Amino acid sequence: MDQDNEATEVKPEENVAESPAKAEAADASAKTPADAKAKAEPEKPKYTKRIMKKGDKQNFPLKKQAIKCNYTGRLSDGTQFDSSYNEKKKQHNPLQFKVGIGKVIKGWDEALLTMSVGEKAEITIEPEWAYGKKGMSPKIPPNATLIFEVELVGILG
Numbered sequence: 001m002d003q004d005n006e007a008t009e010v011k012p013e014e015n016v017a018e019s020p021a022k023a024e025a026a027d028a029s030a031k032t033p034a035d036a037k038a039k040a041e042p043e044k045p046k047y048t049k050r051i052m053k054k055g056d057k058q059n060f061p062l063k064k065q066a067i068k069c070n071y072t073g074r075l076s077d078g079t080q081f082d083s084s085y086n087e088k089k090k091q092h093n094p095l096q097f098k099v100g101i102g103k104v105i106k107g108w109d110e111a112l113l114t115m116s117v118g119e120k121a122e123i124t125i126e127p128e129w130a131y132g133k134k135g136m137s138p139k140i141p142p143n144a145t146l147i148f149e150v151e152l153v154g155i156l157g
């Protein structure tokens with residue numbers, strides 16, 4: 001296998017406070033020590049990413065930028081529930097949306113911000129960052145872990 005296309009397991013990096021002043025402000029607004037700790041500690045990511053094909057490592061989307069990507073979504077038992085692939089035309093119809101602003105599930109928003117153009121990855125998303133306790137009837141049951149094969153095709157602006 002070509003080294004550039006070797007699958008690599010990547011765990012998202014935890015976010016850190018942008019500045020000490022912001023961290024202090026978060027602590028000051030907390031009502032109890034437990035609140036201060038909860039605000040100071042970033043939420044642990046609820047997804048993992050396995051790189052299937054490396055991207056250009058130069059062009060990463062920023063929050064609010066429009067992107068387009070190809071994808072296939074499956075449940076943990078392998079059942080496909082969605083795809084950008086058009087069976088009749090035998091080609092992908094890339095999904096376009098503004099990333100990082102809640103237009104898609106949180107696991108997608110967060111994972112796509114770590115991808116560079118051309119990168120293809122398998123993203124496994126825990127229920128809390130997918131559709132949670134309610135699911136998305138009829139295709140996605142409650143508390144479902146979702147597995148997406150996603151390729152970041154481009155950044156539109």
